[in-house]
Amino acid sequence: HLCFLLSLLYYLKLLKLYLFKRSTDQQLRIKVVYDSSIDNLDPEKKELVKDKLFPRAIDYLQKAFQVRKHAGPILLGRQCATNLYLRKKDDPHRYCQGACAENSYCGPILVPKEHLQQCMVCADNGKYWGPRGQPDGVGILDADFVLYVSGITTERCGQENIVAYAAYCQLEDALDRPVAGYANLCPNMISTQTQEFIGMLSTVKHEIIHALGFSAGLFAFYHSDDGKPLTRRNANGLPPFNESLGLYQWSDKVVRSATRLWDISGNRRLRHDVYLLVTPHVVEEARKHFACPILEGMELENQGGMGTELNHWEKRLLENEAMTGSHTQNRVFSRITLAIMEDTGWYKANYSMAERLDWGRGMGCDFVMKSCKFWIDQQRQKNQKLVPYCDALRSTPLQLTCRQDQMAVAVCNLQKYSRSIPQEYQYFDSIPGVAARDLPYYGGSVEIADYCPFTQEFSWHHSGEFQRTSDCRIVENQPGPSRNYAAETYSPESICLHQRTPFVMEQCTRRIIYPDWGSGCYKISCSAQGLTVWVHGTRHLCSRAGQILNINIQMNHWVYTGSLVCPSCFDFCRACPPEHDPPPANASRSIPLDPCSSSAGLVVTLWLLIINVVPVLVGFLLCA
Ligand SMILES: [Zn+2]
Numbered sequence: 001h002l003c004f005l006l007s008l009l010y011y012l013k014l015l016k017l018y019l020f021k022r023s024t025d026q027q028l029r030i031k032v033v034y035d036s037s038i039d040n041l042d043p044e045k046k047e048l049v050k051d052k053l054f055p056r057a058i059d060y061l062q063k064a065f066q067v068r069k070h071a072g073p074i075l076l077g078r079q080c081a082t083n084l085y086l087r088k089k090d091d092p093h094r095y096c097q098g099a100c101a102e103n104s105y106c107g108p109i110l111v112p113k114e115h116l117q118q119c120m121v122c123a124d125n126g127k128y129w130g131p132r133g134q135p136d137g138v139g140i141l142d143a144d145f146v147l148y149v150s151g152i153t154t155e156r157c158g159q160e161n162i163v164a165y166a167a168y169c170q171l172e173d174a175l176d177r178p179v180a181g182y183a184n185l186c187p188n189m190i191s192t193q194t195q196e197f198i199g200m201l202s203t204v205k206h207e208i209i210h211a212l213g214f215s216a217g218l219f220a221f222y223h224s225d226d227g228k229p230l231t232r233r234n235a236n237g238l239p240p241f242n243e244s245l246g247l248y249q250w251s252d253k254v255v256r257s258a259t260r261l262w263d264i265s266g267n268r269r270l271r272h273d274v275y276l277l278v279t280p281h282v283v284e285e286a287r288k289h290f291a292c293p294i295l296e297g298m299e300l301e302n303q304g305g306m307g308t309e310l311n312h313w314e315k316r317l318l319e320n321e322a323m324t325g326s327h328t329q330n331r332v333f334s335r336i337t338l339a340i341m342e343d344t345g346w347y348k349a350n351y352s353m354a355e356r357l358d359w360g361r362g363m364g365c366d367f368v369m370k371s372c373k374f375w376i377d378q379q380r381q382k383n384q385k386l387v388p389y390c391d392a393l394r395s396t397p398l399q400l401t402c403r404q405d406q407m408a409v410a411v412c413n414l415q416k417y418s419r420s421i422p423q424e425y426q427y428f429d430s431i432p433g434v435a436a437r438d439l440p441y442y443g444g445s446v447e448i449a450d451y452c453p454f455t456q457e458f459s460w461h462h463s464g465e466f467q468r469t470s471d472c473r474i475v476e477n478q479p480g481p482s483r484n485y486a487a488e489t490y491s492p493e494s495i496c497l498h499q500r501t502p503f504v505m506e507q508c509t510r511r512i513i514y515p516d517w518g519s520g521c522y523k524i525s526c527s528a529q530g531l532t533v534w535v536h537g538t539r540h541l542c543s544r545a546g547q548i549l550n551i552n553i554q555m556n557h558w559v560y561t562g563s564l565v566c567p568s569c570f571d572f573c574r575a576c577p578p579e580h581d582p583p584p585a586n587a588s589r590s591i592p593l594d595p596c597s598s599s600a601g602l603v604v605t606l607w608l609l610i611i612n613v614v615p616v617l618v619g620f621l622l623c624a
Contacts, residue, residue: 026066028347030058030208031143035109035150045151045190052197054149057204061212064333064353065341068227071172073139074146074179075117079104086122087236088129092173095122095129106169107182109148114138147208148182157186163200163327164189165307166207167215176221176229177346181211195459195469195476202322202331209337213344214323216300216310219255220248222279223345230254230279230345246306254279255310258296263374265426265439272371272424275300275310279343285336289357290317292365298336299368301325303448313337315449317368319359319388325448329403329410329457330471332357358405359388372452373427390414390455393431394445400518402496403457406567409470409496409519413445414453425451472496472521481556485514487535494521495572497533500548503562522564526573533564542566544579552593559593 032054038046080096087094100119104111114137121132140146156165164185168178183204191200220231220239231239231251242249255275262272276297286298299314304325312325313336322331323340332355342349360367367375372389379386388404390412403410420426420440428439443451460467468477472494479488486503502517523534533540533549540549545568552561569576 028062028065028067029143030145031140032147032149037150037152041151044192048192053201053204056201061208064350066348067144073141075139076111076115076170076180077117078119093120095120097122106148106180108152108154108184109150109182146180151185151187153187162186163203164207166211168211175223183207195474206322213341217247219250222254262371265429270424281339281342285339290360290368291362292368316452317360321357388454390453397515401455402519406496408457408472410455410457412453413456415445416441421451486520487560488520489523490521491523494523497522498565500563500565503560506559530577531569531573543582547582554593
């Protein structure tokens with residue numbers, strides 16, 4: 001039969017390509033193809049995307065992952081004129097009934113003709129199965145993955161706060177590894193602000209990781225280390241399809257569900273169902289991270305709707321891990337994310353590229369297997385800090401604190417919602433100043449973190465315009481001299497310190513106290529004597545953690561008075577002397593600077609109320 005012979009020849013040709021293209025250098029090779037929409041962006045954004053974001057992201061991912069099996073050249077299957085795709089037993093091709101579509105797309109992006117396979121059709125009432133029309137394009141050579149990148153304002157971008165989204169669009173035949181995918185950046189959300197570059201970069205890496213393997217749509221295609229599918233296949237070679245999820249149904253070797261006993265307000269306890277990723281490297285890394293040897297797997301996101309749910313790590317548990325579903329702060333790619341990529345069966349992970357994740361580290365089984373209400377109550381009973389959670393209401397004036405890693409000024413994101421939040425996320429039995437009947441309206445501002453309140457960095461906005469973030473290490477965040485109310489210094493050597501009292505700025509006849517206080521950024525250094533805090537050139541040695549430093553300095557014709565709390569030297573310096581009590585204050589230094597040495601003017605205290613400088617907590621959804 002002629003048709004059969006033709007497709008068999010075709011199959012052999014593909015097999016031959018696999019054999020010849022196998023090489024010993026297994027570095028993952030990602031080829032980026034920019035859509036014309038990228039060239040139509042503002043020149044600044046275009047340059048950012050093409051010259052900085054994607055090259056840096058690809059460089060990181062190529063170092064972080066090795067591909068277990070090279071394939072290539074990459075040719076994409078054509079889309080059919082109708083929605084009906086046909087397959088034949090033992091034939092890797094997809095056939096179209098009658099004809100292929102004029103154009104083929106990967107996500108919203110038109111695939112160039114030279115990247116497409118010849119159209120394969122089933123015609124003449126099933127008598128003919130074979131190629132038709134233009135022959136195969138040259139394909140993409142010397143690449144394991146082709147990423148099409150666009151900057152199109154799609155309908156999805158219109159949804160609230162979506163920065164970008166990505167997906168795979170073709171799997172290879174040997175191990176089902178994705179070989180092609182796309183990333184679309186929503187043009188309005190591309191920020192060219194220097195302070196936001198790190199955040200944009202981690203967004204791009206995040207999206208590419210989805211396309212490479214971390215997607216619920218790919219779970220059913222994962223393979224074991226020795227190359228066997230973890231989910232059984234149907235006769236057509238595919239895993240079973242779950243119509244209600246709209247996804248291929250994975251086996252319980254990949255994802256399993258579990259029920260947690262979940263404490264909420266009013267001493268009630270509910271059953272809370274979760275999905276856990278249970279592949280071997282992920283289980284091992286998650287148990288180590290949380291120090292919980294009985295943990296069955298790493299919880300997946302259960303909120304945020306299609307696109308966010310199941311496609312990310314649970315925000316409550318891995319808050320600033322870069323593969324959680326929203327951008328809040330300080331994102332890091334941890335060993336757990338490298339582990340899931342290894343557990344796809346398609347890559348080897350280079351764990352030296354993993355970044356340190358502090359959130360949840362060593363917190364134990366109660367942290368990772370119970371509600372945050374349970375954890376908060378337990379810490380209160382033990383008279384210990386609630387970190388990383390918090391219970392201070394976000395209100396004016398702001399009560400400033402520090403991010404968990406003390407690298408940024410932060411606020412607790414506990415807030416009032418306009419509607420009562422779902423019952424299973426109502427955690428509060430009392431909040432100072434809040435009537436009992438209003439408690440169901442209160443929760444953390446990040447919904448996908450199961451409404452758990454935690455400290456979060458923020459950015460300052462002035463009349464809707466972005467001004468700066470609260471990250472201590474970014475020089476651009478330094479407030480101008482007239483607005484530096486707490487004598488802060490933002491620099492790579494700075495960290496967030498707690499203030500014991502609000503700072504006062506004084507001139508002879510003026511006195512300013514900024515209403516939002518509690519913490520600020522200050523430079524530190526390490527020496528044999530221990531940790532030193534620098535406030536504009538004045539040094540203060542910390543002899544022990546918790547020591548109060550009285551600050552009294554002159555700067556820009558103002559006298560600043562305030563007090564800072566010493567951090568632990570051991571958290572920031574490699575070598576520290578044993579802690580001891582500070583020497584008694586030097587008498588000559590205890591005479592405060594007089595802002596008014598010449599005349600006794602009338603002192604007016606200004607409680608500055610700069611109403612239009614508002615702190616905004618970030619909560620961009622990354623993919624939806
Ligand atoms: Zn995502």
